[in-house]
Amino acid sequence: MKFDTLIVGGGLAGLLCGIALTQQGLRCAIISRGQNGLHFSSGSLDLLDAACPDELAAGLSVLEKKYPQHPYSLIGADQVIEYARQAEKLLASCGIAMQGGTEQLHARVTPLGSLKNTWLSPEEAPVGPVAGQRIAVIGISGFPDFQAHLAAPALRQAGALADAMEIELPQLDGLRDNASEFRSVNIARLLDEKSQWAPLLAALQPIAARYDRLLFPACFGLQNQQLWRWLNEQLPCPLELLPTMPPSVPGIRMHAALQRNFVKLGGTWLAGDEVSHITYADARVASVSTRNHGDVPLQTRFAVLASGSFFSGGLVAGRSDVCEPVFNLDVTALPARSGWYNADFFDTQPWQQCGVKTDGSLRGYRNSEPIDNLYAIGGVLGGFDAIDQGCGGGVSAVTALHAARQISALAGGEA
Numbered sequence: 362m363k364f365d366t367l368i369v370g371g372g373l374a375g376l377l378c379g380i381a382l383t384q385q386g387l388r389c390a391i392i393s394r395g396q397n398g399l400h401f402s403s404g405s406l407d408l409l410d411a412a413c414p415d416e417l418a419a420g421l422s423v424l425e426k427k428y429p430q431h432p433y434s435l436i437g438a439d440q441v442i443e444y445a446r447q448a449e450k451l452l453a454s455c456g457i458a459m460q461g462g463t464e465q466l467h468a469r470v471t472p473l474g475s476l477k478n479t480w481l482s483p484e485e486a487p488v489g490p491v492a493g494q495r496i497a498v499i500g501i502s503g504f505p506d507f508q509a510h511l512a513a514p515a516l517r518q519a520g521a522l523a524d525a526m527e528i529e530l531p532q533l534d535g536l537r538d539n540a541s542e543f544r545s546v547n548i549a550r551l552l553d554e555k556s557q558w559a560p561l562l563a564a565l566q567p568i569a570a571r572y573d574r575l576l577f578p579a580c581f582g583l584q585n586q587q588l589w590r591w592l593n594e595q596l597p598c599p600l601e602l603l604p605t606m607p608p609s610v611p612g613i614r615m616h617a618a619l620q621r622n623f624v625k626l627g628g629t630w631l632a633g634d635e636v637s638h639i640t641y642a643d644a645r646v647a648s649v650s651t652r653n654h655g656d657v658p659l660q661t662r663f664a665v666l667a668s669g670s671f672f673s674g675g676l677v678a679g680r681s682d683v684c685e686p687v688f689n690l691d692v693t694a695l696p697a698r699s700g701w702y703n704a705d706f707f708d709t710q711p712w713q714q715c716g717v718k719t720d721g722s723l724r725g726y727r728n729s730e731p732i733d734n735l736y737a738i739g740g741v742l743g744g745f746d747a748i749d750q751g752c753g754g755g756v757s758a759v760t761a762l763h764a765a766r767q768i769s770a771l772a773g774g775e776a
């Protein structure tokens with residue numbers, strides 16, 4: 362099998378890159394081992410911890426001076442904003458409805474009731490300001506992955522008149538019997554059934570009469586937002602959905618929509634597969650074999666590594682070093698192991714910035730030599746701290762589109 366581009370990893374970065382390339386008519390395959398960051402995320406995508414476009418521009422310029430190896434610094438501030446806007450359009454073209462944008466950076470309400478700056482949020486996510494509003498935070502009785510009583514006090518501190526409460530929803534009793542079954546995705550599978558819409562509405566209606574906003578766990582809407590839209594048409598005040606502990610219903614919905622669009626555009630999705638062998642020719646990746654297609658090497662003009670960070674196995678830590686296990690690319694230098702962590706759990710952690718080294722085109726290095734046709738994107742990259750800098754989703758989107766543009770220009774497309 363011959364491809365223009367083979368992408369290793371089918372999370373946010375791999376899929377955005379694959380969609381941008383297939384839109385240009387390039388033959389593209391994604392090798393995807395399994396779950397990815399979106400399945401565990403809030404559903405919001407962070408670009409940088411900034412409250413408005415001016416703060417974003419200032420933040421990017423600070424990064425360039427302080428963190429020259431940050432992927433945004435390698436790409437350049439103007440380009441970062443341009444790619445972020447392109448990503449907004451690409452998500453919309455996949456039918457993914459988000460609020461916010463580079464011009465409408467906003468503060469989303471977290472499950473703990475605090476406000477956190479972000480770039481794009483699912484339409485149903487609650488955003489600030491909250492001061493002076495009567496807000497009901499509604500949990501589901503017995504559901505462990507969302508605690509209304511944790512969110513309400515922080516909302517009160519932010520000036521809201523917030524109350525915590527629970528509803529019973531007896532239709533969920535079948536799941537309640539087994540704690541490991543009583544999770545957001547299983548609840549969503551049940552509540553998304555049309556027959557369950559009216560009982561949910563009936564439970565929310567008496568509360569809605571007394572409040573300006575209802576905040577409910579994101580426990581429905583696995584395929585689409587139909588139930589959320591319907592409830593908002595029926596209720597006298599807005600109903601908004603807060604992220605739960607993983608799995609993330611809005612993250613899974615976003616991933617499914619991206620994957621559907623990639624395949625619809627003609628992309629090849631190799632599910633549940635992983636790289637087993639790579640051949641090189643003249644400092645270029647020539648072919649990739651996979652566990653499921655071991656006897657048929659996949660020949661490719663370009664390769665993209667989008668295997669994520671430690672969480673997804675894109676980076677692996679040993680006793681004294683960190684490696685990138687697929688292409689064995691060079692990773693950013695780390696101090697001795699005792700310097701990987703800060704003792705204060707809530708402090709920035711040096712290991713977070715560890716990842717693959719690249720040049721400004723995002724080409725990876727092996728033994729200090731660039732591999733001409735191999736690009737690294739997303740969480741596997743080094744030089745940034747997704748948590749401290751609030752830029753996880755943004756780095757994935759921006760680097761995916763930057764790599765797609767390099768490849769497309771070399772391959773004769775126009776991404």
Ligand SMILES: Cc1cc2nc3c(=O)[nH]c(=O)nc-3n(C[C@H](O)[C@H](O)[C@H](O)COP(=O)(O)OP(=O)(O)OC[C@H]3O[C@@H](n4cnc5c(N)ncnc54)[C@H](O)[C@@H]3O)c2cc1C
Binds near residue numbers: 369
């Ligand atoms: C728990 C958690 C929560 C997060 N929440 C947020 C959030 O709310 N907002 C935000 O902006 N960012 C969040 N992030 C950051 C998040 O990592 C990025 O936003 C983004 O989802 C990363 O995308 P990615 O495609 O680079 O990597 P990933 O999403 O990690 O995807 C990498 C994929 O590659 C696959 N893979 C790895 N090795 C191989 C192989 N050898 N062969 C084939 N496939 C392979 C993995 O199985 C995985 O599917 C979160 C991260 C974590 C870990």
